[in-house]
Amino acid sequence: DTAVSQTPKYLVTQMGNDKSIKCEQNLGHDTMYWYKQDSKKFLKIMFSYNNKELIINETVPNRFSPKSPDKAHLNLHINSLELGDSAVYFCASSHPGLRDNEQFFGPGTRLTVL
């Protein structure tokens, strides 16, 4: 009955590879997010989707491409991985307008690029 789930939890890969992270929420929320947390624990928004439509796209390299097949899923595909992509990636969901945009986070995916 996990509210926001992500797979995989850990991802270790070589530079130049392409990888995907999947996220699913069963809360019925309309809005989903990808955040990146760096080694200093700073958490920054990358993308936000509302009802499968992209509404926020922060300054993120175009090697990162989010995809939302339906409003319960938001996947993140990363091409040509670089060392600097190593971080923890968190998926989150919310229903802005309800509960003042309280966000529910997944457990995170720790990406290590070698």
Add this chain to the structure above:
Amino acid sequence: SQQGEEDPQALSIQEGENATMNCSYKTSINNLQWYRQNSGRGLVHLILIRSNEREKHSGRLRVTLDTSKKSSSLLITASRAADTASYFCATDAGGYALNFGKGTSLLVTP
């Protein structure tokens, strides 16, 4: 863009003591939220205070908001070892995403 700044960056106290963390932000907000992150885990929502509120309580948590100073504080009373975690403030400026600060690492020793 980064919005919140927590202070202190790290805090170490003994069980039973109170822990106070502060957060400053830069622009107008709809609400301010506090989250906890245990090591290796996702963030968990603790408490939310709206821009027209000045103080809010939830169990051992007390949060204050001063919009004139653009600052907030989180007080955890009678701390326990299980409170050891990182605490983040996040501001909602009316968009969709939250702007998070860098967090305060709290260590509560028995």
